[in-house]
Amino acid sequence: MAVFRWGQPWDPFRDLEREVDRLLASVSLSMQGLRFGRQFPPVNLYALDNELLLTAELPGVRPEDLEVTVADGVLTIKGKRLGPEGVPDERYRRQERARGTWQRSFSLPERVEEDRLSAEMANGILTIRLPRAPTPQPRQIKVADGNA
């Protein structure tokens, strides 16, 4: 039996395209170091039995420079990555690492317990744990007899 869903189901690629457009429009100017046409940070999303796991490659980002928020099924991560202080451009012999401020949002594919979300940074990898919300049980609704 097909289950009717309100709105669109999770479609990462559509979300990605939308994100790319938005990033190009708003943030790209501040991310001059990102010349690979790749989104920053790249993320993976895994499904485990009782939680979803989002990982992001964020080398050099300190936890205090990172903000993770969730509201209404949309997870947002934003932050900044700075270069070494006091090093003028002419001192660089090679510059390949991305820097600047960035922000990304993801609509979550299913309901999660937003109060129980947790995030940690280790070795430049951000890991966000999203506990899956229990599937709501179907509830019987009594239909009153309007003729009574």
Add this chain to the structure above:
Amino acid sequence: MTDEQPLAAMPGPAAEASKAEPQIVFTPPIDIFETEDGLVLLADLPGVSADTLELQVQDNKLTLFGKVRPPVGDDARLLHQEYRVGHFLRSFILSDEVDHERITAKLNHGVLEVTLPRVKRSEPRRIHVSSPG
């Protein structure tokens, strides 16, 4: 006392590893900048810890190899993927200007920082020339 090319990056092999360990190897992005005392190299190595990083100087070649463990077990199902998990490998040719003995390195939040001090030049020394008689 400037050296135009003290460090020449060589592209690391980006090939599939052996079948026993089905991991890929990436060339990490780097920055190199000059300081008063020499050069500093920064490399992005997300997922690499001090335990899983090998940094080696042999002859005039500096090689970094960082191993990355998968973040989840095999039971996890991948719903969406933007990056692949793999190891990091890159080599550099060091010039004679770099004092190999004094190279130091540290790892901060997945970024390797290698300090490559310039060889100290001794002060010019006056040599007394004695004349016979």
